Amino acid sequence: MAEEIKSPAPPPPPEGEKKPAAEKPAAAAPTAPAKPAAPAAKPAAPAKPAGPVPMPWTSPLVEKYKSQYGSGLDALTYLGQNYFNVDRSLIPDILRLLRDEEQFDYCVDLTAAHYPKREKQFDVVWILYSFPRNQRMRVKTQIADGATLPSSVSIWPTANWLEREVYDMFGIQFDGHPDLKRILLPDGWKGFPLRKDYDILQQDKEWVQINLGIESGQ
Amino acid sequence: MSSPTNDHKNEVPKRSLSNLDLETPDKTYLDSNELIINMGPQHPATHGVLRVILKLDGERVLGTECVIGYLHRGVEKIAENRTYTMFNPYVDRMDYCAAVSNGLGYCEAVEKLLNVEAPPRAQYIRVILTELNRIASHQLWLGTHALDIGAMTPLFYTFRDREEVLKIFERYCGARLTTHAFRIGGCQYETYSGFEKDVTTFLTFFAPKIDEYEALLTTNRIWLERTKNVGVISAADCIALGVTGPLLRASGVKWDLRKAQPYAAYSKFDFEIPTGENGDTYDRYIVRMMEMRQAMRIIEQAVNGIPEGPIMGKVPKVIKPPVGEIYHSIEAPKGELGYFIVSDGSTQPYRLRVRPPSFVNLQALDLMVRGLLVADVIAVIGTLDIVLGEVDR
Numbered sequence: 001m002a003e004e005i006k007s008p009a010p011p012p013p014p015e016g017e018k019k020p021a022a023e024k025p026a027a028a029a030p031t032a033p034a035k036p037a038a039p040a041a042k043p044a045a046p047a048k049p050a051g052p053v054p055m056p057w058t059s060p061l062v063e064k065y066k067s068q069y070g071s072g073l074d075a076l077t078y079l080g081q082n083y084f085n086v087d088r089s090l091i092p093d094i095l096r097l098l099r100d101e102e103q104f105d106y107c108v109d110l111t112a113a114h115y116p117k118r119e120k121q122f123d124v125v126w127i128l129y130s131f132p133r134n135q136r137m138r139v140k141t142q143i144a145d146g147a148t149l150p151s152s153v154s155i156w157p158t159a160n161w162l163e164r165e166v167y168d169m170f171g172i173q174f175d176g177h178p179d180l181k182r183i184l185l186p187d188g189w190k191g192f193p194l195r196k197d198y199d200i201l202q203q204d205k206e207w208v209q210i211n212l213g214i215e216s217g218q
Numbered sequence: 219m220s221s222p223t224n225d226h227k228n229e230v231p232k233r234s235l236s237n238l239d240l241e242t243p244d245k246t247y248l249d250s251n252e253l254i255i256n257m258g259p260q261h262p263a264t265h266g267v268l269r270v271i272l273k274l275d276g277e278r279v280l281g282t283e284c285v286i287g288y289l290h291r292g293v294e295k296i297a298e299n300r301t302y303t304m305f306n307p308y309v310d311r312m313d314y315c316a317a318v319s320n321g322l323g324y325c326e327a328v329e330k331l332l333n334v335e336a337p338p339r340a341q342y343i344r345v346i347l348t349e350l351n352r353i354a355s356h357q358l359w360l361g362t363h364a365l366d367i368g369a370m371t372p373l374f375y376t377f378r379d380r381e382e383v384l385k386i387f388e389r390y391c392g393a394r395l396t397t398h399a400f401r402i403g404g405c406q407y408e409t410y411s412g413f414e415k416d417v418t419t420f421l422t423f424f425a426p427k428i429d430e431y432e433a434l435l436t437t438n439r440i441w442l443e444r445t446k447n448v449g450v451i452s453a454a455d456c457i458a459l460g461v462t463g464p465l466l467r468a469s470g471v472k473w474d475l476r477k478a479q480p481y482a483a484y485s486k487f488d489f490e491i492p493t494g495e496n497g498d499t500y501d502r503y504i505v506r507m508m509e510m511r512q513a514m515r516i517i518e519q520a521v522n523g524i525p526e527g528p529i530m531g532k533v534p535k536v537i538k539p540p541v542g543e544i545y546h547s548i549e550a551p552k553g554e555l556g557y558f559i560v561s562d563g564s565t566q567p568y569r570l571r572v573r574p575p576s577f578v579n580l581q582a583l584d585l586m587v588r589g590l591l592v593a594d595v596i597a598v599i600g601t602l603d604i605v606l607g608e609v610d611r
Binding site for chain 2: 053054107108109113123134138156157160162183
């Protein structure tokens, strides 16, 4: 678990390695600000307007947890959608608090994204919704390849299959999951397909080689 | 009850049933009568290639485990290797009974990422087609569900009437099922001449048909016996398991994304959210029947109020959303259908995640059928209204 490298909070740190590619798409600038509570358009971004950027998210909820967890937690908002970017070490606690104290009683989805060039290769994202508040938020954390996360099945039972799918596709282990095994792919599958270094033709080539004894023409 | 000799337990294949072993009762109704049965993947009542491993005591279900993935096509991986526009038709192939809804969710998610909005006329067209699709999806559900339970007639009725919806789709965009009706930024096709008339004709045609379905089933004694108090799930369990859509509403939670977080033009229409009380199969049936009526109400308002104007918003030819990530979800006929898209500023999604309602809802099957009979498993799979194309993606 590579928790020791705690990036000392540069304002928008969520996708550290993606930032450089952010120059071009100025063409896709906003036309109609139709979003509910749209973020205050382009702030004083460095020269080129590269579309909206994540802004700090301020609300009583954020204040509360900020004061509690300090630098381990970043609260941001992008296009009107709020999310926490939290340190891996806070993960079971913050999720449990969000459900128990803040009524985020519905775990909509749990997923991940792979950034092979980063030190902490995976973004893991919980998408939450609160019925009483009618609000959505996301909790995001970064973990290294081979690091594990505590399972949230005891918080939201729906996480059971969702965690299995994340394991199936990314190979991220969840500690304490009741039955962590592949869900969509067969048990004998090699590799984790949604990792970026997994070639889409890999399985195909191998299958052809084993079953037909020839080189794949793909 | 005779003394529990649990020897036979050792024969249970450990790996595939590790989930079930956790809650095996130590006493069974009939001694040594535990049985493991595979239902599916080739089974007409599993609505596709779903395999359910049933652990039975006589006819009573002690537990289930779903084996899924037979239809897995790696849609999310495909998305990373296609441009935003190229991926659009693929979403139709997930829930192929409600392709229009899938397309709406995807297009709106990308639009949100681009920070553009479809013009009002396009939004009305979208609402009309999506609601027509909701009717078609519910019709398909009703026909197959009733057939599973033993009522054959509704299948012919619903398929006959569903044809009328599909004809409208075909006239509008040339396809009946995998429609690819919408584009990022609006709609590609203007409505054909006579579209409004076709839709209104359908509404007048269809209103008495729902009564016809209801006459067949709603007070039918066999139907009541087979559905009342079968597959009960409480509102709290629904929320904990992330179950959405008609299932959640039948358990008494008045929650519909079209009202809770309106998208497209839904905030402009007057409609109700039907709910049930008991959360059983019968209530889910009633809720879906009422939803069809509400869908007709929405369509009627939309057709009468459809504004003039352009049908495509200002989207660049090459779609290149700025760096960022977005989650957008809609109320598909089966529940909350969400798209989580991560953009790295290029023409292809860096990561695209589909939050499929069927996949999450199917997880509740185990809870819903424990203690019921095998025949009820069929009824519950039917009432879940899953589409395996969406479960497996």
